[in-house]
Amino acid sequence: MDRKLDELLYALMQNMMIAVSGEKLARDLGVSHSTLVRWVDKLRAAGIEIRGELFTGYRLVRLPDVLLPQLIRPRLRTRFVGRALYHFYDVDSTNLFAARLFTHNRKIPEGTVILAESQTAGRGRLGRTWHSEREAGIYFSMVLFPKAPPSLAPLFTMATAVAMHNAVERYTGLDVDIKWPNDLLIGRRKFCGILSEIQAEVDLVKTLIIGVGVNVNHETLPEDIRDRGISLRIASGRIQSRTEILLEFFEEFENIYMGFERKGPAGIIEQWTRFSSFANGRKIEIHDGVRKIAGVTRGLNPLGALRVEQKGGHIEEVYSGDVVAWE
Ligand code: BTN
Numbered sequence: 591m592d593r594k595l596d597e598l599l600y601a602l603m604q605n606m607m608i609a610v611s612g613e614k615l616a617r618d619l620g621v622s623h624s625t626l627v628r629w630v631d632k633l634r635a636a637g638i639e640i641r642g643e644l645f646t647g648y649r650l651v652r653l654p655d656v657l658l659p660q661l662i663r664p665r666l667r668t669r670f671v672g673r674a675l676y677h678f679y680d681v682d683s684t685n686l687f688a689a690r691l692f693t694h695n696r697k698i699p700e701g702t703v704i705l706a707e708s709q710t711a712g713r714g715r716l717g718r719t720w721h722s723e724r725e726a727g728i729y730f731s732m733v734l735f736p737k738a739p740p741s742l743a744p745l746f747t748m749a750t751a752v753a754m755h756n757a758v759e760r761y762t763g764l765d766v767d768i769k770w771p772n773d774l775l776i777g778r779r780k781f782c783g784i785l786s787e788i789q790a791e792v793d794l795v796k797t798l799i800i801g802v803g804v805n806v807n808h809e810t811l812p813e814d815i816r817d818r819g820i821s822l823r824i825a826s827g828r829i830q831s832r833t834e835i836l837l838e839f840f841e842e843f844e845n846i847y848m849g850f851e852r853k854g855p856a857g858i859i860e861q862w863t864r865f866s867s868f869a870n871g872r873k874i875e876i877h878d879g880v881r882k883i884a885g886v887t888r889g890l891n892p893l894g895a896l897r898v899e900q901k902g903g904h905i906e907e908v909y910s911g912d913v914v915a916w917e
Contacts, residue, residue, distance in 0.1 A: 595633055595636075595679060598615065599658065602640065606649075609648060612627070612648060636724070637724055639654075656707060657677060657705050657728070671847075673701055673702075674698070674701065675702075676704045678704070678706040680709075680710060683711050683712055684729055684730055684801055685785060686713070687731070689799060698733055701734070701844075703731070705730045708722050708724035712729060715785055720785075720803045725807070727806050727807075728803070728832050728835065728836055729802075729803050730801070730836070733798070734746065734799075736847075737794070745855050746786065746800060748771060750772065750802060752842075752846060752858065754842075756865075757839040758774070761834050761835050761838050764826055768868065770866065770868045770874075777820070779818055781820050783803050784800060806832050808823060868887055870887055870889055874898070883900070
């Protein structure tokens with residue numbers, strides 16, 4: 591359904607300065623006038639300002655910042671990431687939608703991306719929610735079929751963090767840090783989180799869904815996350831283009847992913863270690879779901895686990911968890 595709304599919005603964008611008659615729009619889109627009126631209402635409900643002028647037709651009041659596949663597709667610099675695109679104005683969660691694609695037994699190409707302008711049930715790690723304000727952030731999921739055992743799945747999440755780190759630094763000029771395992775920070779505040787979900791057999795990942803949420807143009811954040819969170823707009827003092835960041839990310843991620851297929855995990859580990867101030871010599875406390883592990887970081891092992899030197903010199907390799915305190 592949202593594909594039709596995209597077509598209508600794209601048609602209106604082609605004629606920014608003039609009103610287009612409802613009759614012509616309906617004819618071009620191959621629908622009845624009453625369907626067109628319904629679609630205009632849906633776009634309006636999604637926050638797009640459309641003026642309806644009697645006798646002349648419809649006109650956009652301002653150019654909306656929407657991640658329209660029609661604008662993204664011609665600019666893709668990738669072979670497979672983002673080549674199949676789904677775009678929603680509202681969805682519960684792009685990760686959930688991606689998972690539902692597989693229940694219909696359809697052939698889903700690798701690199702399929704699901705994008706949303708807003709999510710009603712955006713999900714975070716460890717059962718948390720993800721604040722998904724309309725048009726302010728980038729909320730998307732990627733579908734991958736890596737030829738790798740489930741033990742290597744966390745590396746793809748780290749690859750995603752590295753790719754977003756590179757994309758945001760290159761495009762905004764901001765200084766980005768990666769907090770283990772895959773939160774992106776500016777200073778001590780988080781602007782991007784990643785939620786990966788896998789379906790696997792004992793020795794092979796069948797499907798990997800990587801969900802990414804980036805705070806881009808939020809002017810403020812909800813009170814409960816304001817002291818820990820930040821947006822690129824707050825950090826840089828200016829509005830940033832979600833489309834440009836996404837295009838950079840797709841290209842970066844595809845390169846790193848193809849590097850993995852050719853040469854294995856070493857490249858991901860090397861880049862993550864280079865870009866994260868948490869990799870070495872950092873005093874931290876991790877909660878792994880069961881217990882707290884405190885110590886000083888000593889790099890990653892070849893599977894991406896964080897080596898933490900505890901009091902007495904014992905090195906613990908931590909595979910998952912949350913850094914709850916750091917100096
Ligand atoms: C985290 O807790 O840090 C992970 C947040 C991941 C949020 C993204 S937004 C797009 C995708 N869909 C979801 O429901 N969650 C992820």
